[in-house]
Amino acid sequence: MTAKDVASSATPDEECLDCGYEPELKRTLGGFQVFAVSFAFISVAVGIFATYDDLLKSAGPVGIWLWILAAIGQALVALVVAQFAARIALSGSSYQWASRLANPKIGWLFGWLTFWYLAIAVIALDNALASQAFMPLMGMQENEDTARIITVVVLIVQSVLVIASTRLLGMITSSAVGIELGIIVVLVIALAVVMVFTGSGDLSNLASRGVTTDAPNYFAIGGGLMAGMIMGLTTLVGFDSAANLAEEAKDPFKSVPRAIVASVLAAGVLGFVFLIALTVAIKDIPAVSASGSPVAAIIRGQFGVVAERILLAGLVFAMFGAGMVVIAACSRQVFAMARDKRFPAHELMKKVNPKTQTPVPATLLILAVGVVLMLALPGEALIPLIVGSTLLPALIYTGIVILYIAVRKRLEYKPGGFSLGRFEMPVAVAALIWEAFVLFVLVTPGDNTIPVLIVVGLVLAGGVYFAFMFFFHREILDEEPGIDDAVPEVTA
Template identity: 85%
Template structure:
């Protein structure tokens, strides 16, 4: 270990010690691995694979242009999130930022919403992996019960791997990102070559409303065009997951904010190129729109069955990596709240295995929640829960932007850390306007009434535990370990 590396490590440990925590988690994630964590959560190819059918049946092929708006808006939010990540490098991300810079009570709400968002998200990703990728890949017939059993098996395997080693998590996530990037590049180039030489592409698809042509409420509030925003809004999220693993990242004040911003920019650009290629390659818009898996149908029509199977195999691996990242991020969220005694069964949930240096009980909790949701809830109840979880990140990001505008003057700059400089106010205000629009888009469709109720229910359930802490353990919500040290500049470390 060089003197410079030792100094950096000491500085990062000082951050945790100054915050009132012992450095229990091991720093094993390098710069690319941190980027891979955020990019794998976004998982642009997986997101498009899972939502392209909804876009075709709500706004039509022309709806892909809404992706640009989503990418720009989410990039603005990512820039604000990066401002926090460059100054407070602790597991728990927004929970820690709000607790230490505003109020522990406000921070708790951030943490509770983030926990449920992540716990539900991993179920949604793994269930899609089972039903839309793995089962078609191995030739299994469509069956909800079978898909649920496979989902539980996937959750168990992912949890074991997440517990085993953070370094292993980083390696598998990096590999999954590599595969995903390869899928996008190969599919885009392959489609371009095939369409040029066979003339099978149709540029008019880029402006076609497809099966939605003539829909009476297409331009109305909550109508087809607005619904086309859902693809970008549900895909370009989770970039803050890198901040949840900040205590396991090397040089987190630089690597984490850079990963957050870079992952959104890369996903936005690659996703749009991917969408353009797929949309031009559609031979029969009505037929593809009626397909349960339009991306696979397009690949099959242009390249054949073998290429479709290869695509599905790559997506299985990419989705598996995304699920691992979500479990890891959610377990760190639980761990972060538990060590502050602000999570149910906190004495158990804060435990870190000394051998693996991972929060085992917290990870098993995420597994348990996933198994219960899969086995206990019928499809009719599970779907609104999953849809409702798409509203949670919008609430969280809105809160983060509001928090930043309220406490930005209390943020001390880390030397060499990410900073927007004089652009911080314009970016933050623009991000706030964007998030207000996002919430409007997500809650206005008439079919989203039940998901909105689900979100309200999650908040009320959390309110019950909050009341328990407030009236019986008030000191937990009034005291913040090391709060006076967090916003101070990091002390110099002599070699």
């Protein structure tokens, strides 16, 4: 089977069959639900809530202008990702694209990196939910052990719901996105009205360096201004999660690429408007910068405690929905690799429950990884792991762009499908330059040595299993379902 065949299959289910797979997952996600999957993963309100304090301390309020640069750069990458999603609609996204258009060995590396990125991302997200939103909402004192227990409970509930039904996942995710959009719109309008009528806003904040005014090396490589990029780079990611659920989407060749591009554009615009409103609304920059939750502090200062609690309640639900999306995307990544016999314990991990039509063992694996890391790693070890995971999407997106440039001529356009036409190469080259810059930004800070080593360690750990396949079951890495002969049964 050729790449042309992959691109020109008549229907999504026929493509699964042509690619060597029996359709097992249920197609229940409509257009808005697919968009909600990508937007919920990005979760712009949650991302700003979690990283605004870092921005104020590293770059100051003026650092919000870097969001525009991040949004444009990530939109370029999203356009490239959408080109693949419009032609190969299989669970596993970049793993499948690389395996079928380059070779299975390269595809395996994409899959392994994506698995760990998603597995760590859900831990970071749910831990932030517990410590920065749920505990303040309940009036609970800061306590790392309590936050970890809450995180584990949240992971369990999310996993159960993800297993129960993809339709339920879509409903909860859509609701979470609706609430998040409502939070942003209402807060922006309310802040604007209050500031206009009370004069409590300060436009000069938009050009202020705040507490970083006298910081040395502010403009240096790895300095405060460059560190301000982190908010946009860590928030505007995960838009490709819709592609990971492509086998559960209706009309994925149209809905998935549209969702990928639309989610980045919507998050970029809404996020920047939200940042403008928040920054202008700061009454005391040093006090807000010193707060553990500056967004909540700004809302409390402008509207009072009740409004702060409403904000926290909305963020708890938005974070919960985003966590469900990450678990679902990660479990589909495991499922996709396992059915090709390229993941540990693949005979178990590829199983789909006939009643729920969801990959139960793969979902439980994500839960197990989260619980083990939460209970086993102390705070000083968990933080570098989470920081290290921010490097993984940059590596994955860089690889996707390079792959597209290398194989773009082998992708056949679908009539009426998403396509950049004559702009494909300029966009791809611009996206590659952008990703090179992103990697430079992420690895240059001096305190990122341990996170970089963690990423290297994860790659090397995967290399052990890769070596096992390479030397003992070479046919797994040489043959591709639907393209080559059927992959023989292998025990792992």
